[in-house]
Amino acid sequence: MKNLGLIFDLDGTLIDSGPDLVTAVNLTLTELGLAPLASNDVSRYLGHGPGRLIRDVMGPGHEDLAERAFPIFNRHYTEHLVEGTLVYGGVRDALEHWRRSAFMGVVTNKEQGWTDELLRQLALAAYFDPVLGHGALPEHKPAPGPLLACARRWGLPPRSCVMIGDSEVDIHAGRAAGMWTCGVTWGNRSAAQIEALAPDFVIHDPMDLIGLFDTVISVTEQA
Incomplete structure (x- = not known):
């Protein structure tokens, strides 16, 4: 389960x-x-x-x-959608680690069509359900609506979910949804910018995702 x-x-x-x-x-x-x-x-x-x-x-x-x-x-x-775009090293390993024990979804402000095509061409689509890009719902990040839609789809309370992202938009959305937040420092913001947002977790390498959320699981099991 x-x-x-x-x-x-x-x-x-x-x-x-x-x-x-x-x-x-x-x-x-x-x-x-x-x-x-x-x-x-x-x-x-x-x-x-x-x-x-x-x-x-x-x-x-x-x-x-x-x-x-x-x-x-x-x-x-x-x-030019997928000419120079790459999956970050370690991401596939982390997704493989969690795919049997966690629900996984994507919430992005990128247009839905581009999002679907990128995930398809980069062989990531099978890991995620739902995938919510810009236009999929009336709200988009930093509003909490798309994140809460994921939780409802999975039948989980918000506090059993983690929003993982590289910008203030992600951390603000996760906090507004009542979820745990995880800031990553390999993306489009510096480590200092991410740390200043005070997310619940800060990680510096995709491989850090493996085994990171024991705290969330523990809280969920005690609820």
Whole structure:
């Protein structure tokens, strides 16, 4: 019987999609006659979904171009979706460890179609149910709705679930849902930024996920 639910963010947690997102952003900026950005300048805007990403990278003074930029970015990102994107080392081992003893789902602010295609092409789809991308539900992170939908699907109380992610959006969503929170430092935020959010767990390598949640299981069994 599974008594633990693990909810994973996608970008910066399970996969490093930065190279392809940077490519799509810079092709969009170039097509609009704007200067491309360095990878780090794009990465710091990730986590809030493509609409917010485009508005942020356009910068002040170019708000009028944002609406034109959305379909251009969508086209470029679809064309370059899995060229440089990789699964982080150790992620598959951690998923294999938990797949028989825990429910696992994905909640991301990436569009649902891109999310499904990435998980399929990277051979991760079989690990997760449900997979909730942007647009799957009326709410998206940092609102707790998608996380609570996972818990309901699994028949678990929120306190038997952990939200695992690499940004403030994930930690805030997990906290709002009444779940445990786990911040990872290999994604799009620095270790200092993650630690400042004060999640219940902080880990620095995907392999740290193996055996990490004994505290959650213990609390669940005592409830």
